[in-house]
Amino acid sequence: MTMKNTTERYGAVAQLFHWIIVVLIITQFVLAIKAGNLPLGPAKIATLAQHKSVGMTIFALAVLRLSWRLINPVPAVPATTPRWQQIGAHISHVTLYGLILITPLLGWIMSSARNFSVSWFGLFTLPDLVQPDRARYDLFHETHEILAWTLLAIAVLHAAAALKHHFFGRDNVLRRMLPVKLK
Amino acid sequence: MKTSKAFAALAFGVLIAGIAIAATQWAMQPKESKLVFVGTQAGAPFEGAFEKFTADIKFDPQDLASSHFDVKIDLGSVNSRDGERDDTIKSPDLFGVKRWPTGHYVAEKFTAGAAGKFSATGKLTLRDVTRDVPIDFTFENNDGGAWLKGSANLKRLDFGVGQGDWKDTSTVANEVKIRFELKLAH
Numbered sequence: 001m002t003m004k005n006t007t008e009r010y011g012a013v014a015q016l017f018h019w020i021i022v023v024l025i026i027t028q029f030v031l032a033i034k035a036g037n038l039p040l041g042p043a044k045i046a047t048l049a050q051h052k053s054v055g056m057t058i059f060a061l062a063v064l065r066l067s068w069r070l071i072n073p074v075p076a077v078p079a080t081t082p083r084w085q086q087i088g089a090h091i092s093h094v095t096l097y098g099l100i101l102i103t104p105l106l107g108w109i110m111s112s113a114r115n116f117s118v119s120w121f122g123l124f125t126l127p128d129l130v131q132p133d134r135a136r137y138d139l140f141h142e143t144h145e146i147l148a149w150t151l152l153a154i155a156v157l158h159a160a161a162a163l164k165h166h167f168f169g170r171d172n173v174l175r176r177m178l179p180v181k182l183k
Numbered sequence: 184m185k186t187s188k189a190f191a192a193l194a195f196g197v198l199i200a201g202i203a204i205a206a207t208q209w210a211m212q213p214k215e216s217k218l219v220f221v222g223t224q225a226g227a228p229f230e231g232a233f234e235k236f237t238a239d240i241k242f243d244p245q246d247l248a249s250s251h252f253d254v255k256i257d258l259g260s261v262n263s264r265d266g267e268r269d270d271t272i273k274s275p276d277l278f279g280v281k282r283w284p285t286g287h288y289v290a291e292k293f294t295a296g297a298a299g300k301f302s303a304t305g306k307l308t309l310r311d312v313t314r315d316v317p318i319d320f321t322f323e324n325n326d327g328g329a330w331l332k333g334s335a336n337l338k339r340l341d342f343g344v345g346q347g348d349w350k351d352t353s354t355v356a357n358e359v360k361i362r363f364e365l366k367l368a369h
Contacts, residue, residue: 040267040271041349042351042353044223045224046353046354049225049226049354052225059244115229115230115264115265116229116265117228117229118227119225119226121226125228132264134265137306139329142201
């Protein structure tokens with residue numbers, strides 16, 4: 001497997017971006033739900049701080065990942081794939097890329113709106129993006145949650161489609177995102 | 184008779200002493216004055232202010248011996264630009280404003296440093312704890328008024344500001360920075 005993508009498969013860098021972000025997004029749901037169940041106190045603040053740090057990591061990786069995609073070929077879909085599925089896959093990919101950028105960005109804005117600056121694992125503090133405003137915070141918070149669940153729903157659909165290709169289509173669609181040999 | 188005479192003598196003595204040693208009495212201008220604190224929460228600093236406080240300032244750079252600060256802070260006026268956090272700060276585990284509504288700072292020992300710079304050691308009371316808190320400040324006379332600007336560092340747990348879970352300092356740091364800018368008029 002090469003570092004860069006080929007027309008047949010994703011390279012090591014794109015795969016690493018993909019799977020690290022998968023793990024981090026699952027982590028985000030675990031942390032967000034854990035924080036939501038905790039009473040207001042240091043444990044909740046610490047959990048939310050981890051959620052924010054992981055979120056900013058996803059945001060940075062998403063920027064790098066999209067830049068990497070721009071300078072790499074995108075492996076072609078199997079020619080046998082029906083047109084509607086190709087369009088559907090394209091829409092879901094674009095949406096997923098958009099959401100891994102916008103969801104964390106909105107989380108950052110949300111924190112600023114409550115005058116809770118975002119620290120990246122306590123190593124450095126990010127600048128606030130907006131002025132504190134409770135009403136706007138509530139709106140950002142709600143939107144952040146809706147986007148997160150939308151992201152999860154599309155990701156599940158995306159994974160289901162990949163598994164369908166693998167087990168029913170018996171093609172390389174899943175394999176090309178895994179460090180295994182193509183058929 | 185004896186008592187009243189003694190009292191009159193005492194009152195006279197106090198009056199004379201007052202005239203002899205009075206450093207300038209200033210009136211703090213609440214609108215222009217600020218009392219700010221910076222805490223650290225999960226590695227990120229956050230700033231808040233006390234919107235209501237009074238400062239009785241007697242200060243004369245030439246007469247530090249009779250200078251005196253007496254600051255009363257309405258702890259319930261805390262504003263960190265997040266209502267939920269303010270409520271937490273006011274709660275029994277932190278300031279406990281229902282029981283201890285006022286923070287009190289009294290400074291009586293002043294020393295002069297480099298040009299225009301001063302230090303003082305004073306006593307700060309928060310909750311039911313009184314501790315020494317040194318401050319550093321500058322004093323600038325201008326247009327008949329003056330600016331008194333300075334800072335202090337303290338540890339919240341020294342005053343019991345953080346009971347129960349809030350004793351943990353890995354999430355909410357123990358160190359708190361104080362900054363003040365007092366606009367003074369005659």
